Amino acid sequence: MTPEDFQLDPRLEAESFPLGRLELCEARLFNDARFPWLILVPARAGLVEIIDLDAAGQQRLMMEVALAALWRFILRRDRAL
Numbered sequence: 001m002t003p004e005d006f007q008l009d010p011r012l013e014a015e016s017f018p019l020g021r022l023e024l025c026e027a028r029l030f031n032d033a034r035f036p037w038l039i040l041v042p043a044r045a046g047l048v049e050i051i052d053l054d055a056a057g058q059q060r061l062m063m064e065v066a067l068a069a070l071w072r073f074i075l076r077r078d079r080a081l
Contacts, residue, residue: 005045012041024060027068038068 016028016039030037
């Protein structure tokens with residue numbers, strides 16, 4: 001399977017808004033004001049668990065998780081001003 005074969009689960013698509021694409025993941029915002037969750041979905045077909053990614057993919061995912069944490073820090077800081 002290739003990355004082009006990836007299709008977002010319809011339930012996740014219905015319950016979230018797209019924010020943008022990273023190298024590996026599609027970044028989405030959960031559609032519930034009680035839970036301002038940023039969701040990173042690795043855009044690779046056939047994945048179920050993180051261990052389904054190869055070593056390079058797992059490393060890239062962790063880098064994108066760190067980037068998401070930085071976004072969260074910046075957004076929280078803006079609200080405090």
